[in-house]
Amino acid sequence: MDIDVPSSFDERDWGRPVDGGPVRFAVLGLGWFAPDVAIPAIEESDYCETTVVVSGGREKAERVAEEKGVAHALTYDDYADGEASDAYDAVYVCTPNALHLPHVETAAELGKDVLCEKPLEANGERARKCVEACEAGGVELMTAYRMHTTRSIRWVRDVVQDGAIGDPVHARGAFSYNLIAAGEDMDQWRLNPDLAGGGPLMDLGVYPMNTSRFVLDADPEAVHATTVEGPPEFDGLEKYVAFTMEFPDGQVAECDSGYEVAGDNYFEVGGTHGRIRVDVPFNVDADRTITVSKGGEEQVVEVEEPSEMVEEFDYFATGVLTDMEIEPDGRHGYEDMRIADAIYESGESGGRIEL
Amino acid sequence: MDIDVPSSFDERDWGRPVDGGPVRFAVLGLGWFAPDVAIPAIEESDYCETTVVVSGGREKAERVAEEKGVAHALTYDDYADGEASDAYDAVYVCTPNALHLPHVETAAELGKDVLCEKPLEANGERARKCVEACEAGGVELMTAYRMHTTRSIRWVRDVVQDGAIGDPVHARGAFSYNLIAAGEDMDQWRLNPDLAGGGPLMDLGVYPMNTSRFVLDADPEAVHATTVEGPPEFDGLEKYVAFTMEFPDGQVAECDSGYEVAGDNYFEVGGTHGRIRVDVPFNVDADRTITVSKGGEEQVVEVEEPSEMVEEFDYFATGVLTDMEIEPDGRHGYEDMRIADAIYESGESGGRIEL
Numbered sequence: 001m002d003i004d005v006p007s008s009f010d011e012r013d014w015g016r017p018v019d020g021g022p023v024r025f026a027v028l029g030l031g032w033f034a035p036d037v038a039i040p041a042i043e044e045s046d047y048c049e050t051t052v053v054v055s056g057g058r059e060k061a062e063r064v065a066e067e068k069g070v071a072h073a074l075t076y077d078d079y080a081d082g083e084a085s086d087a088y089d090a091v092y093v094c095t096p097n098a099l100h101l102p103h104v105e106t107a108a109e110l111g112k113d114v115l116c117e118k119p120l121e122a123n124g125e126r127a128r129k130c131v132e133a134c135e136a137g138g139v140e141l142m143t144a145y146r147m148h149t150t151r152s153i154r155w156v157r158d159v160v161q162d163g164a165i166g167d168p169v170h171a172r173g174a175f176s177y178n179l180i181a182a183g184e185d186m187d188q189w190r191l192n193p194d195l196a197g198g199g200p201l202m203d204l205g206v207y208p209m210n211t212s213r214f215v216l217d218a219d220p221e222a223v224h225a226t227t228v229e230g231p232p233e234f235d236g237l238e239k240y241v242a243f244t245m246e247f248p249d250g251q252v253a254e255c256d257s258g259y260e261v262a263g264d265n266y267f268e269v270g271g272t273h274g275r276i277r278v279d280v281p282f283n284v285d286a287d288r289t290i291t292v293s294k295g296g297e298e299q300v301v302e303v304e305e306p307s308e309m310v311e312e313f314d315y316f317a318t319g320v321l322t323d324m325e326i327e328p329d330g331r332h333g334y335e336d337m338r339i340a341d342a343i344y345e346s347g348e349s350g351g352r353i354e355l
Numbered sequence: 356m357d358i359d360v361p362s363s364f365d366e367r368d369w370g371r372p373v374d375g376g377p378v379r380f381a382v383l384g385l386g387w388f389a390p391d392v393a394i395p396a397i398e399e400s401d402y403c404e405t406t407v408v409v410s411g412g413r414e415k416a417e418r419v420a421e422e423k424g425v426a427h428a429l430t431y432d433d434y435a436d437g438e439a440s441d442a443y444d445a446v447y448v449c450t451p452n453a454l455h456l457p458h459v460e461t462a463a464e465l466g467k468d469v470l471c472e473k474p475l476e477a478n479g480e481r482a483r484k485c486v487e488a489c490e491a492g493g494v495e496l497m498t499a500y501r502m503h504t505t506r507s508i509r510w511v512r513d514v515v516q517d518g519a520i521g522d523p524v525h526a527r528g529a530f531s532y533n534l535i536a537a538g539e540d541m542d543q544w545r546l547n548p549d550l551a552g553g554g555p556l557m558d559l560g561v562y563p564m565n566t567s568r569f570v571l572d573a574d575p576e577a578v579h580a581t582t583v584e585g586p587p588e589f590d591g592l593e594k595y596v597a598f599t600m601e602f603p604d605g606q607v608a609e610c611d612s613g614y615e616v617a618g619d620n621y622f623e624v625g626g627t628h629g630r631i632r633v634d635v636p637f638n639v640d641a642d643r644t645i646t647v648s649k650g651g652e653e654q655v656v657e658v659e660e661p662s663e664m665v666e667e668f669d670y671f672a673t674g675v676l677t678d679m680e681i682e683p684d685g686r687h688g689y690e691d692m693r694i695a696d697a698i699y700e701s702g703e704s705g706g707r708i709e710l
Binding site: 165166169170172174176178180181222224225226228229240242244246250252254256258260261262263264270271272273274275293294350351352 | 597
């Protein structure tokens with residue numbers, strides 16, 4: 001086989017000399033992910049530092065600030081009022097989806113660059129407003145799609161784009177998690193339509209959606225979808241979605257995502273002359289396997305790579321501190337929200353929706 | 356894990372005492388499959404025998420008859436005229452799709468039971484006529500869906516229907532083969548719209564389509580699909596199709612099939628509490644692997660099973676010789692042709708098509 005899957009990925013192919021920094025972050029939204037994953041990654045990064053934490057309640061902000069050795073603890077109101085704005089250069093927005101917009105608008109007004117968790121907002125219109133606010137404020141906006149900076153996925157994109165499996169014909173991917181079987185709280189924001197903007201599609205389905213766009217290096221022209229409504233606790237949100245994206249030149253991506261189906265986590269691209277599959281691409285720092293099949297041979301490699309969130313934060317900081325263009329920028333994240341809107345429209349109406 | 360994947364499948368769960376027989380077959384259509392696979396399987400079977408071979412040309416029929424030790428060699432015209440009709444009890448139709456109907460009609464008129472290769476015909480209307488002819492003639496009609504009698508796939512259906520992976524939520528499957536890369540003849544009947552009735556969907560895509568119906572034990576209520584037109588040599592036929600089938604109670608099946616994409620051959624069912632995947636389900640007597648994931652554990656078993664075509668022929672004969680009902684009967688095969696018609700309609704119009 002003429003493809004050699006590396007078992008480790010030693011280089012930041014986007015790496016370049018960085019002057020200045022560090023980029024000092026205000027971290028907004030102190031659920032489990034920011035304190036447990038994001039703030040430690042910032043600590044470990046080359047070009048970033050957490051100087052401010054922001055939460056709904058002062059007590060929580062102060063507790064996290066103390067635990068993590070962060071200088072400033074703010075409430076959302078403090079943040080909106082511009083308090084301690086000299087103490088940070090950028091914000092990392094890690095709140096429920098529908099709360100991204102006001103925080104992004106504040107950052108843009110304050111001239112702070114923004115790294116905003118995926119999905120960019122709760123729907124296309126609000127995502128567009130995030131983009132417009134940052135463009136008006138002249139600040140960077142990156143949608144925190146880890147897959148863009150995860151080295152193994154960048155390698156997959158490169159070999160696919162280099163034609164190593166021939167012309168890419170289709171992508172397939174799924175990301176599902178049975179949160180009911182896991183006994184999760186049915187009152188969480190992910191099951192609140194006003195805060196989440198959608199069900200598993202917004203939380204999990206955006207991974208295979210965006211990774212298809214990233215690896216195929218193209219944007220869909222149309223989608224069609226099936227959505228299956230969840231139990232009453234889901235308040236009208238889907239519990240399952242299957243969607244097909246039609247790309248230019250006949251490329252197709254088929255994805256699904258669910259909240260009441262056994263865990264599922266894979267991404268695959270089929271070309272005219274081979275296939276590349278990644279198992280467990282979407283969980284952060286997961287045990288990941290890449291399988292390449294070509295010409296009747298198969299290679300299965302367990303890959304190792306550095307902390308994905310460190311990669312993501314340093315990539316963002318490099319975009320802020322150098323002239324490197326950030327690929328998953330605001331417009332890129334907005335495109336996914338347009339696609340999600342179209343998927344929901346198709347699920348309702350039954351038609352193919354042009355984008 | 357409470358599921359134990361057997362590595363071999365020792366029993367015909369449909370087996371029962373059979374009186375009489377053997378069922379003497381006229382085998383129609385002497386491409387590679389009938390002489391190389393079907394006739395040897397009939398030879399090896401418990402309840403079947405080949406007594407007649409039928410082809411377009413007398414010379415070919417006589418050559419195969421001599422090679423295989425078959426008593427009678429007929430042309431299609433001889434067969435249509437009822438020649439040697441005392442010498443066989445049933446017909447096995449293995450001709451190009453759009454030639455099934457006249458042969459099935461002849462068999463029905465002659466009072467011969469019919470085992471007809473998949474797809475039942477080239478479209479829904481012609482498939483319906485096959486069914487009606489056999490019902491009028493009072494003869495059995497079985498659509499030769501191997502998956503219904505392949506023991507490993509029957510086992511998968513049983514554990515899924517027993518609830519071993521919880522409630523089934525979705526099925527996924529693909530069957531693709533790059534016949535261009537394989538250097539196949541572009542003049543073959545599979546690329547002739549008049550003879551095939553469609554591209555890879557009719558030849559390969561019917562496998563995951565029908566296996567989804569079989570394993571979920573349900574029929575779809577609607578489909579939506581993307582079809583991608585092939586190169587000029589495909590004469591308007593699709594080179595790729597991705598289709599989603601919507602079943603009652605929100606179950607969904609997502610399948611794809613192509614003629615210009617690297618080989619692909621899998622079937623998977625995801626339930627609320629586990630997943631079962633079969634690799635290489637659709638090639639006859641392939642090396643097959645079953646992977647079960649449940650509760651964080653995974654079992655991967657390479658399975659062994661007896662000749663699939665022997666199973667299929669003996670199942671058909673048992674249906675003919677006893678009161679066993681044939682599951683993949685004519686109406687069952689007709690349903691797939693209705694689904695295929697709807698998939699093509701959706702590919703053209705872009706809408707969800709109700710069945």
